Amino acid sequence: MDREQKEEFFRRLLAQRRELAGDASTRTHDGFALGQDGAQDVGDAAANTAARQLLLGLGDRERRQLREIDDALERLDHDTFGFCEACGEEIGAARLQILPHTVLCVDCKAIEEQQNPR
Numbered sequence: 159m160d161r162e163q164k165e166e167f168f169r170r171l172l173a174q175r176r177e178l179a180g181d182a183s184t185r186t187h188d189g190f191a192l193g194q195d196g197a198q199d200v201g202d203a204a205a206n207t208a209a210r211q212l213l214l215g216l217g218d219r220e221r222r223q224l225r226e227i228d229d230a231l232e233r234l235d236h237d238t239f240g241f242c243e244a245c246g247e248e249i250g251a252a253r254l255q256i257l258p259h260t261v262l263c264v265d266c267k268a269i270e271e272q273q274n275p276r
């Protein structure tokens with residue numbers, strides 16, 4: 159991977175990170191606001207609890223994505239970006255274009271999915 163490609167991925171990862179972090183802080187704010195309405199009736203409270211759980215769930219997923227992006231940025235820093243964590247082979251530019259923060263090549267990802275079906 160040449161320097162230009164790495165810079166391109168760096169920019170994309172940073173943009174993705176900003177998007178996610180921005181979303182997360184908005185959601186956290188909304189989630190907080192949901193619990194702050196003292197004038198709600200019981201039905202509203204139940205609906206708000208469900209909404210809050212949904213928001214917290216989204217928060218978890220976003221936090222995990224953020225960590226993956228941070229890890230990818232660190233790999234870029236250490237010149238290990240673009241290599242599969244499982245087999246050490248190059249992940250390939252085509253796959254990285256779609257998933258810049260992935261740590262597995264397409265083969266290892268397929269094996270992982272077979273072992274841990276969701």
Ligand SMILES: [Zn+2]
Nearest residue numbers: 242245263266
């Ligand atoms: Zn691999």
